[in-house]
Amino acid sequence: MKKSDFFNRLQEEGKLQLVPPSEEIMYYLKNSLEGILKEKAKKESKKITDTKTAPHIADLLILAGLAELGYTKSSGNGKIQGIRSKADLK
Numbered sequence: 001m002k003k004s005d006f007f008n009r010l011q012e013e014g015k016l017q018l019v020p021p022s023e024e025i026m027y028y029l030k031n032s033l034e035g036i037l038k039e040k041a042k043k044e045s046k047k048i049t050d051t052k053t054a055p056h057i058a059d060l061l062i063l064a065g066l067a068e069l070g071y072t073k074s075s076g077n078g079k080i081q082g083i084r085s086k087a088d089l090k
Contacts, residue, residue: 018050023075029074030077037054037057053065058083061083061085065086066085066087067083067084067085067086068083068084068086069081069082070082070083070084
């Protein structure tokens with residue numbers, strides 16, 4: 001059974017309800033490194049992409065000493081991991 005058939009069946013049986021993404025998720029998709037890279041890939045390749053390049057780029061920035069790993073609070077007050085530039089951005 002294909003994954004899409006499985007999810008369609010669950011939805012038909014009332015066991016799965018699809019909801020629109022929250023504002024926090026939409027903000028992340030538009031403003032995160034991963035979201036920006038996906039949009040750029042879509043524009044340049046004219047295809048729908050599902051890339052997971054942001055974690056690799058973040059690792060490279062940290063290893064190169066250009067960024068540091070840390071935690072911050074999300075708009076929903078949850079603790080999330082991220083990177084911060086070490087460059088003076090003034």
